[in-house]
Amino acid sequence: MAELTDLSLLEAAGALRAGAISSTELTRACLDRIEAIDGDVSAFLTVTEDLAMAQAEAADQQLRTRSDTPRPFVLGIPIAIKDVLCVEGVPTTCGSKILEGFRPPYTATSVTRLVEAGAVILGMANTDEFAMGSSTENSGYGVSHNPWNLARVPGGSSGGSAAAVAARMCFAALGTDTGGSVRQPAAFCGVSGLKTSYGRVSRYGLIAYGSSLDTVGGMARNVADLAPIFSLMAGHDPLDSTSVADAVPEIHLNGADLSKLRIGVPKEYFIEGLQPEVETAVRAAIEAFREMGAAVREISLPHTDLALPVYYIIAPAEASANLARYDGVRYGPRLGPGLYPEDYFVTRGELFGAEVKRRIMLGTYALSAGYYDAYYGQAQKVRTLIKGDFEAAFQEVDLIACPVTPTTAFGIGAHGDDPLSMYLEDVFTLPANLAGIPGLSFPVGFDSEGLPIGMQFMAPHLGEAQLFSAAHAYQAATSWHTGWPEL
Amino acid sequence: MTRFEPVIGLEVHAELLTQSKMFCGCAVVDPTFAEPNSSVCEICTGMPGTLPVINQRAVEFALRVALALNCSIAETSVFARKNYFYPDLPKGFQISQYDLPLATNGWIEIQDASGAPSTKRVRIRRVHLEEDTGKLLHHEQHSLVDYNRSGVPLLEIVSEPDLLSVYQARQYSLALRSLLRYLEVNSGDLQKGVLRFEANVSVRPTGSEELGTRTEIKNLNSFRALSRAVEYEIDRQTALLRSGKPVVQNTVGWDEGRQVTVPQRSKEEAHDYRYLPEPDLPPLHVEAAWVDRVRAALPELPAAKRSRFMTEYGLSAYAAGVLTADRPVADYYEAAVESAVESENETLPLKIANWLSSDLFGLLNEADIEIDQSNVTSEALVRLVSMVENGRISAASGKTVLEVLFKEGGSPESIVEERGLAQLEDQASIRPIVDQVLSDNPDQLAEYLAGKAALSEWFLGQIMRATQGKADPAAARAELDAALLDLDEIQSSR
Amino acid sequence: MALTIEEVRAIARLARLQLTAEEEERFASQLSDVLDYAARLREVDTSEIPPTASVLPMSAPLRPDEVRPCLPREQLLASAPDSEGGLFRVPRVLELEP
């Protein structure tokens, strides 16, 4: 047998069920690999070795016990958690100094559901501070590196999760996606990443950034591996008032009839600035779908160019309120002269990073007296138009196919101190968040430097099943997802 | 000299008597007994990642109040974040309602002048739901934060500036308190801070239609503070205007110790609350059927009860007001009248009202307890009043019986029996006492017989004293007169 | 539109952020860039368009009024920078309640 860490999640699950391997062995293999290579990648902020081994032993117990009910695929499978999802007793920092030392007294619903199904938690994966960023360079605890080229960013904000999956330190990882934070790093790292529909997976325990946009998602080495993660996490949660009551569809990976599939290709997503190799690879992948029987047509999402300004008003506005609780009273460090309200200013001024402060300022401004209507109010209205674009498009097509990012992974430090140019990295991923629809990013090629290229499918709200079957059909016919970086 | 009149609007914050908090399952606890931070969780302390879920009963209680205040209920209302920093506010924002509140445009009737039957209608601008904050305890060098109160459902009731005197402001606040207690949504216990007031006060030349510059008085936690603070502000503003100085719009606090208002911040540094719709809560839809159910289940409200008591029981406006201010009192009174229904004495309801509002209230106040904690059942009170009315005991004895009942409970009849308080009505029992008094006071008797007729009153007093008030005064007088007449005749026949 | 240093200071004050002079300068220019970029939103005619606060066409779910177990106080205070006798300890708060 090859290295245990080279198995896919479903292969490992099969081996566990067959008794060929134990979860303890599998978990130990992951921990060893983290030990060996994470010094170079820096995907993890915290490795929960003791917790992981205890969970692995519990999983092995279960695996040894005869059971008539089918075992969850994740039973005994080591996974990583983006460090914005609360795990009881485990340092959860959001990549921020302001949450240093915070150990939540409760666990996020999405994580709980996986843990209850027997998943093993290896640790907390690096993220841009409070998920604000596209590179993990904004983490308060150092940048993560792209396993395909350590001088490149892994993307962000769920960069640690993507890097950990790509570097085979875990079999899957949870991420969150507010403006592309699962799909973009998945594309940069050559893994498959799912952004779920807004309301599909509970946000309870997801430390909020932009509450009307935040979603929990997952990353794995292929689309099939993502299916059990999605199926377990999804579903109504009474603790989240925005969690939908709709039943979670069964994911049928095989036997999709692509001849009935209508794919729309939005012309607004093939713009100046799109790296030619990315366009070529994405168009080739779309062509592959046509060859497999799908009907492909060009569509228009006319308000696409407004998504970025809408996002960069709405998300910071919500963030400015969401991040008001970090005041050094109940958790996290407190700095300052020991006076009120000076300590508030010093604590927040010193412990938030530059990008977080910028977005808090932007959001505070957009909500302040005299500016609300011009910025926040107007952004909410334009959001309606963007959502309407998708609703109209999905009258005619089942899925929308487009690039995930304008370029492949950029170099660490490439955007310097130019936030606006960094924001432009999210231009293809933001619209799905504004519309609340699901998106799936999967590898469709490499550029001349050997960096992965991703394509995304978007589906109507709650249309995850369609994403899975189409993307899986592609992966069944191609092998872009099977390679991995040498480390 | 120009005369000025005040214009007052009140914002009332009322905690709702739900079992659990507004957005989490923590118990709503009595702050006087609960250990600090003993009823808190990750949600009401604003831990990262937590989310609110609305308490249905809080909405229902709010609907009760809004309907009782004759408001229109919004089919869709929206929760909003009110952003400001303060250590007792764990999320850095308060979940409240802003441009789309639960209810708007209502009114309540208040008594306009003391004892008068005339009423004034005060318009209610809005009623909305929000969450309470935690509590700060201040020390010399530091402050301590307790989040037990954080997240307790809070109802904000905002009046239009319709109140034109301190008296009206007080009547309005009393009427609201009474209403909230009737609806069983708030204990009305101001000392525990479950009901708090903020007053917007301005003055203007009498007759003017325009509103003057207003100040907002925060943190008024008693009716007394409300009246005093509003009065102070009216005087202060009037004095300013009289001397030609402008009133500065600002927020002031009431300094209980010094009995003055203190400026907190002026308009320039006013807070910018940066309201935004709460993204963690979809809009609240209240179905018409739900509103109808709540409306149908509303109890008879104080104003309606007051007028019914006046017409049905012949009570004065004042007495009806007193007996309907509190639902337990009104219920007690009605139960009493109900149990007296057999009586042919049509004035009994009136008499019961007197005994209740003067004598029993006095005892309740003294003992500082509520009527439903008292030993005196409504039935016992009726039997007691009936005994006084039919002359079985004297009014004075009645008070004694009530005191015993209040202290020890039991039945009024057995107390009368045990203590021998029944009136001496028959000649046989009174005559010997009359004879005794006359023979014990030969000097006074001699004077009487010599023509000092006024002494008969003195003798009557001696008799009443000798019987410890048990003698029926009419019967005693008859016996005394008879005895004196006898003596008179004996003397003249000599 | 360019934000002035004074505006940046006012926003930072509202947001309770202490900024260095260098940060004030930098944020003034960076935030101005973003706001300039966002200015294109104002060119869109939205007079007939309702705002989208949430993408979900749902009504807020209501929870039965039931008491659930609270958090043990030790757990609540475990991450606090300072506490005393079961309460969170903060510098003496002088300003009255906002």
Ligand SMILES: [Zn+2]
């Ligand atoms: Zn709670």
